[in-house]
Amino acid sequence: MKHALLSLLTACMLLGAANSALAAKPAESIPAANLVQPADWATQVKDGSAAKTLMLHVGFKTMFDQAHIPGSEYAGPGNTGAGLQVLRDRVAGLAKGAPILIYCGCCPWSRCPNVAAAYDALVELGFTNVKAIIINDNFGTDWVDKGYPTAKTQ
Amino acid sequence: MTMRAFLLVLAALAGLFSDHASAMKLGDVAPDFTRADQGDKDVQLSRYRGKLVLLNFWASWCPPCREEMPVFSRWQKTLQPAGLQVIGVSMDDDRSEVKRFLSQYPVSYPIVMGDARFAEQFGGVLGLPLTYLIDAQGRVVARYQGEADLAKMEAKVKEMLRR
Numbered sequence: 001m002k003h004a005l006l007s008l009l010t011a012c013m014l015l016g017a018a019n020s021a022l023a024a025k026p027a028e029s030i031p032a033a034n035l036v037q038p039a040d041w042a043t044q045v046k047d048g049s050a051a052k053t054l055m056l057h058v059g060f061k062t063m064f065d066q067a068h069i070p071g072s073e074y075a076g077p078g079n080t081g082a083g084l085q086v087l088r089d090r091v092a093g094l095a096k097g098a099p100i101l102i103y104c105g106c107c108p109w110s111r112c113p114n115v116a117a118a119y120d121a122l123v124e125l126g127f128t129n130v131k132a133i134i135i136n137d138n139f140g141t142d143w144v145d146k147g148y149p150t151a152k153t154q
Numbered sequence: 155m156t157m158r159a160f161l162l163v164l165a166a167l168a169g170l171f172s173d174h175a176s177a178m179k180l181g182d183v184a185p186d187f188t189r190a191d192q193g194d195k196d197v198q199l200s201r202y203r204g205k206l207v208l209l210n211f212w213a214s215w216c217p218p219c220r221e222e223m224p225v226f227s228r229w230q231k232t233l234q235p236a237g238l239q240v241i242g243v244s245m246d247d248d249r250s251e252v253k254r255f256l257s258q259y260p261v262s263y264p265i266v267m268g269d270a271r272f273a274e275q276f277g278g279v280l281g282l283p284l285t286y287l288i289d290a291q292g293r294v295v296a297r298y299q300g301e302a303d304l305a306k307m308e309a310k311v312k313e314m315l316r317r
Contacts (some may be wrong), residue, residue, distance in 0.1 A: 065270035138281020
């Protein structure tokens, strides 16, 4: 009986872990005060002031390789434990007040599985100056097609 | 700074701020490709000339993609006799994730792996889902970026199959 209960508990935990990857926290959970519009950030990239901020792409490598914000680094994906560990490792040792900007743009904002998880992970680590670019449709439509500065992995 | 160094800096800056590959336009011939499906069987786009191809870029982590796939799988079964062929291109970083996903949620059409280079041939895949309809002559006749209206897409597919 004890063995059966233990097996059931293990199965539930595994199922829960699998589902957590599928049912990601919505991007809307990020406070509005911590959101940045693409046009505003593009201005900062162009005038060089964005360079003071650690910019992290928390989406998927195939997307990052095709197009990303110049100067940003890949630290994802935010929807997996392994991806969040990449993010944690990257910010380890930074001052808690260090400016950090995260972005994804893999999917429509309301369906993005990465950005809220990455935001929460940074807040849980104690970072107090974390912002996210609100990308309504996807990085192609809301950044690249607008003619904002773009780099790709060589 | 020497002229050579100056030119190198200029070239680097040009690369840094260059646009991604321009998006494919309606009427363009879709680039041919040959990629192995999940059963290691080659899938070559040009072998489907004469059919209407629904080419769907997706990923296992993409919620709207996961909602579309059962519908595409049904279309593959019901509309294949009329000339439809669905091909899925996974943009997952890891093939094992795709295998795991498909073992849970199998589909009735071939799935190949994509990557950044593959995506650029199609003008870039900078958001998912992304679906192209490619006609019997290999030309792109429709492009659906993001969460598509599947009823409208189905109507377009059926209209193309009637031609």
